[in-house]
Amino acid sequence: MVRVPEEAKQTTEEQPATASGPGRVLIAIYAIFAVGATSRAAVQIATRFDEAPIPYLLSAFAAVVYLLATFALARKGIGWWRVALAACSVELAGVLIVGTLSVFDTAAFPDAAVWSNFGMGYLFIPLVLPVVGLLWLRKTHPRSEAEITRTRR
Amino acid sequence: MITGYAVAVALCSLAVAVWAFVLVARNRPPKKPLLTGLAVIEVLLLAQVVISVVLLIGGDRPGSMVTFIAYLVGSLLVLPIATVWALAERTRSATAILGVACVTVPVLILRMSEVWGGASA
Numbered sequence: 001m002v003r004v005p006e007e008a009k010q011t012t013e014e015q016p017a018t019a020s021g022p023g024r025v026l027i028a029i030y031a032i033f034a035v036g037a038t039s040r041a042a043v044q045i046a047t048r049f050d051e052a053p054i055p056y057l058l059s060a061f062a063a064v065v066y067l068l069a070t071f072a073l074a075r076k077g078i079g080w081w082r083v084a085l086a087a088c089s090v091e092l093a094g095v096l097i098v099g100t101l102s103v104f105d106t107a108a109f110p111d112a113a114v115w116s117n118f119g120m121g122y123l124f125i126p127l128v129l130p131v132v133g134l135l136w137l138r139k140t141h142p143r144s145e146a147e148i149t150r151t152r153r
Numbered sequence: 154m155i156t157g158y159a160v161a162v163a164l165c166s167l168a169v170a171v172w173a174f175v176l177v178a179r180n181r182p183p184k185k186p187l188l189t190g191l192a193v194i195e196v197l198l199l200a201q202v203v204i205s206v207v208l209l210i211g212g213d214r215p216g217s218m219v220t221f222i223a224y225l226v227g228s229l230l231v232l233p234i235a236t237v238w239a240l241a242e243r244t245r246s247a248t249a250i251l252g253v254a255c256v257t258v259p260v261l262i263l264r265m266s267e268v269w270g271g272a273s274a
Contacts, residue, residue, distance in 0.1 A: 020242060025249045028238060032257055035227070043220055047273070 017140040018073045018084060026136055029129065030070040037063035037114050055113035058098055062114045065091050078142045085137050092130035095119055154205055154269045162197045163259035169194055173252030182243040183251055191251060194258060195232050202229060216271040224265040231257050
């Protein structure tokens with residue numbers, strides 16, 4: 001008798017909280033960046049990789065991170081929530097590190113990659129996006145019923 | 154690409170974006186008038202594709218054919234995909250998604266015209 005409602009509650013807790021309400025706008029923006037970064041990196045690497053290998057590889061890496069964040073945010077469950085957290089964290093670290101490097105070592109970044117100059121070429125959206133993503137993830141932390149009962153005990 | 158037409162489409166899309174964000178501020182889910190606005194932009198984009206294809210057949214060459222065609226196809230996909238994603242949950246957030254999609258269109262048109270003008274990517 002006790003188990004059934006508990007299980008039912010757990011399923012409601014596992015609804016894709018990250019993919020509802022404002023989260024859907026966030027996912028839409030992530031999807032645009034994922035498609036944009038992926039196709040841009042693909043063209044850069046396929047046609048003129050020798051010109052600037054580091055920024056182009058970073059573009060490809062950024063593309064993977066955006067794809068991962070988009071899918072993870074759109075999925076339900078604590079597992080995907082954690083993937084989204086990892087993706088947004090890596091993204092924030094990436095934009096800060098690459099941004100700083102590109103400002104100080106302009107020679108290594110002759111062609112603008114998505115994270116160059118903190119995403120200035122993209123209206124700083126690459127800098128703002130992971131911050132908003134992390135804030136949203138904090139708000140939608142999927143605390144499972146089991147976890148809640150454990151802390152109560 | 155015909156610059157005047159491209160600018161006109163971009164401005165129309167921005168106008169619909171502003172309209173969408175006003176509706177977001179007024180806490181409105183997306184309704185038929187706004188969706189009709191998006192449909193109009195989509196038709197304008199379709200005409201843009203036809204114009205570009207005619208010019209390409211006529212012998213015009215963009216800086217990178219692959220990139221240009223990718224933008225051309227992408228410009229047709231943004232609004233329909235965004236609409237499907239938005240209408241799955243009809244809240245003010247859905248209206249915001251449509252606004253974001255309408256802002257994306259002028260960005261794509263800008264990049265497309267850069268490639269048309271000779272930029273390689």
